[in-house]
Amino acid sequence: MLGGVYAGRADDLSLATTMPALARAARVEHTLLGAVRAAQAAAPRAPGEPVFGTLVGGLSRLVEAAATAGGATIRRDAAVRELTPTATGWRLTVGPTHAPELVDADAVLLAVPARPAARLLAGVADLAPGVAATVGALDYASVALITLALPRPELPALSGFLVPATEGLLIKASTFLTTKWGRLARPDGLALVRASVGRYGEEVPLQVTGDDLVEVVHRELSKVLGTPLPAPVASHVQRWGGALPQYAPGHLDRVAAVRSALRGTHPTLALAGAGYDGVGIPVCVRSGETAAEEIIKALGGSA
Numbered sequence: 001m002l003g004g005v006y007a008g009r010a011d012d013l014s015l016a017t018t019m020p021a022l023a024r025a026a027r028v029e030h031t032l033l034g035a036v037r038a039a040q041a042a043a044p045r046a047p048g049e050p051v052f053g054t055l056v057g058g059l060s061r062l063v064e065a066a067a068t069a070g071g072a073t074i075r076r077d078a079a080v081r082e083l084t085p086t087a088t089g090w091r092l093t094v095g096p097t098h099a100p101e102l103v104d105a106d107a108v109l110l111a112v113p114a115r116p117a118a119r120l121l122a123g124v125a126d127l128a129p130g131v132a133a134t135v136g137a138l139d140y141a142s143v144a145l146i147t148l149a150l151p152r153p154e155l156p157a158l159s160g161f162l163v164p165a166t167e168g169l170l171i172k173a174s175t176f177l178t179t180k181w182g183r184l185a186r187p188d189g190l191a192l193v194r195a196s197v198g199r200y201g202e203e204v205p206l207q208v209t210g211d212d213l214v215e216v217v218h219r220e221l222s223k224v225l226g227t228p229l230p231a232p233v234a235s236h237v238q239r240w241g242g243a244l245p246q247y248a249p250g251h252l253d254r255v256a257a258v259r260s261a262l263r264g265t266h267p268t269l270a271l272a273g274a275g276y277d278g279v280g281i282p283v284c285v286r287s288g289e290t291a292a293e294e295i296i297k298a299l300g301g302s303a
């Protein structure tokens, strides 16, 4: 699971961050099986409740909805390059170096990955030593998603599968999109099959052309499924460089120490997102809400 979802190695990942419910159960249960059962019992699924959920029209609709919700002004494609404390809050330097724009704010919630967050924190005066470096120490794995449109392939009745690193394959997971999401099923039998490639510390195999990735994925899928798949009629390659955080053991303690340091010197500056609280959209939404509530309290309001 951890290899497939985090593109990392189970031995190197923090259980408390990647699987918090299992980590909690493992503190009281005596066997792994017992801990898994207890974690499952603590979050029961209603009969018929689907395992997966998404948005009709694709997840990018979430970005569009957030950009127009709540009457807030949302600026997209605006990279913040510098963060400076002022007498009343913060000054952000935004945009390209040849045309910088200064934006004043009461508070700042940094919901950016660890490396850009560390770069911004490094420029903040009065911050406890080591805070920026601790945030920036989080490493990331790069992955690529390759989607193939296959005419009437023979696929098992599954939503997909995960491939352990020990198999020696480039693919680490595959999703049969047209099976997983009934709405995508097509009357002509064309199937969309997506494969995820790339593991932590193994960037070299990704440094090939998109056509080469399509070729390798097609070959490996045929091998795993035990049947030669038809040639794809279309394909798509999406690269996600440095996308999946590799939480080393002790991650949550490091994040707690960083947050405590920020609260001490700069209570209107907070951190949220996958670089700190775990991967996945629900976790990131909760992380953002918690950080926003802290900031509102620091500003003297009630959350």
Ligand SMILES: Cc1cc2nc3c(=O)[nH]c(=O)nc-3n(C[C@H](O)[C@H](O)[C@H](O)COP(=O)(O)OP(=O)(O)OC[C@H]3O[C@@H](n4cnc5c(N)ncnc54)[C@H](O)[C@@H]3O)c2cc1C
Pocket (backbone or CB within 6 Å): 078, 079, 080, 081, 111, 112, 113, 116, 143, 145, 240, 243, 244, 272, 273, 274, 275, 278, 279, 280, 281, 282, 284
């Ligand atoms: C291939 C893949 C598949 C996934 N599938 C799922 C899934 O099915 N379900 C699920 O729940 N999760 C999934 N995830 C995980 C999920 O996408 C992430 O956990 C989540 O998007 C992280 O949200 P975030 O807001 O912390 O960071 P991000 O989504 O990385 O957003 C950070 C934002 O900060 C911006 N930024 C960076 N630097 C600056 C700067 N200096 N100034 C301004 N902005 C900046 C970036 O441009 C980016 O938009 C997947 C991840 C990957 C890589």
